[in-house]
Amino acid sequence: MVSHRRPTRPGLHHGVRATVLSAAAATAAATLGSAPASAVPEDTPGTAxxxxxxxxxxxxxxxxxxxAARESLGRQRGRVARAQDAAARTQEDINRMRASLGSMAGAQYRSGGIDPSVQLLLSSDPDTFLDRAAALDRVGERRAVTLGKLHRAxxxxxxxxxxxxxxxxxxERDRAAVARHKRTVVAKxxxxxxxxxxLPAADRESLDRASRSGAAGTLADGAPASARGLAALMAARQALGRPYVWGAEGPDGFDCSGLMRWAYAQAGVGLPRTSQEQRYAGRTVPLxxxxxxxxxxxxADASHIGMxxxxxxxxHAPYPGAAVRYDPVGMMPVSSVTRV
Known part of the structure; x- marks a missing residue:
């Protein structure tokens, strides 16, 4: 398990510590539901x-x-708006075509309701006959074209x-997902x-100030791989000290993937919103x-990301209550390194 906190200071009275940690462990067990009812967590500072x-x-x-659900929600809103706009434009086309066909029918009615081809046969003037025949062909073609367009529309x-x-x-599904995930975050x-x-105030302050565990490792302080990587790093450094705010992507607060997206946006690079998508936003390199x-x-699920x-x-933006800060690269198991 990745550790966010240092152990409690040894000066805490054993009786008080045992009582507090027993209550904390019971709360955690009820929340997580991972241990059977018969299991009693060990009363140690590490339990809380x-x-x-x-x-x-x-x-x-x-x-x-x-x-991710909020991003999908935005895409669906755009999809709905585009579909509704397209339907409205098509309906306008249909209305115009129906009006055109109505005009043709009205003209025929005003001519006495006699089929134009019958009227043509009654003409005794050869020139008139030919003129009317050509006009009739054009009207028929226009009507056929209009009807075809109407059916397609x-x-x-x-x-x-x-x-x-x-x-x-x-x-609606995305709205429900957003609300569901929000409730989960708030509850956790x-x-x-x-x-x-x-916990007693002294131990709580110790936990709040502690860094995640893990060694810094032996990686060298090399030059950035690209100009955009350098620009993104400089932006991330400007965010040091700003608070972790879940669901936020700056500039006043960030969650982990929100910080990465904001930093690279300052470098002119668009990243996806979630850490799972960001891990595939470039070329994978060894740690x-x-x-x-x-x-x-x-x-393994790339649920956290840093630079x-x-x-x-x-x-990175570590967790609620902690500001954007430096931490050892080995603070948690690394699943991938991506060069954007």
Whole structure:
């Protein structure tokens, strides 16, 4: 399990510590539902820390799912708007064609309701006959063309309306997904706060200030692989100290993938919204060859991401309550390194 916190200071009275940590462990077990009812977590300072770590990990995963659902929601809104616009334009075409056909029918009615071909046969003047025949052919062709266009437009508007209905259904599904993931994030963070608040103030402050565990490693402080990587790194450095805000992509607050997207946007590069998509936004390189500006994805599901800053460190937005900062690149299992 990835650690966000240092162990509690040894000076805490054993009786108080045991009581507090037992309450924290019980809260965590009820929240996570991962241990059987008969299992009693060991009363150690690491129990509360492990519970908070896991809650933050689960909240971060739900945050990335929220980001993905919100992106999809935006796409569906555009799809609905385009389908509705196309249907409106097609309906205008249909109305015009129906009006044109109505004019043709009205002209025939005003001529006495006699079929034009019959009237043509009654003409005794050869020149008039030929003129009327040519005109009749043109009218018939126009009518046939208009009818063909009308039929095609009617099929097109039926298809467009079906597409709009599908987009609307997808829109509602995405809205529900956004709301569901938001509830999950809020619940996980609330539980993490409960566990933290159950600790004595000194231990809570120690946990809040602690860095994730992990060694910096032996990676060299090499030059950025590209000018855009350097520009993105400089932007990320400007964000140091700004708060983690789940679902945010700057400039005043960030979640992990929001920081990466914002930093690369300052370099003129568009990244996808989620950490899972960002890991495929460029060329994969080995961790040993990481250069400043590369994206470092963590965990097998790439639910966290940071930017390699050189000297075995990354810049990232860690978790709620922590500001954008440097941490060791080995703070969590690295799943991939991406050069944008």
């Amino acid at each position: 820390k492990a519970a908070v770590d896991r809650l933050y990990v689960e909240a971060e995963r739900a945050t990335e799912q929220y980001n 009617q099929r097109r508007i039926a298809q467009t309306r079906a597409e709009a209905a599908g987009a609307l259904a997808a829109l 963070l609330a539980r993490a706060r409960e566990v933290l608040h159950a 040993a060859e990481a250069r400043p500006g590369d994206l470092v994805a963590y965990r 390699y800053a050189g000297n075995g460190q990354v810049i």
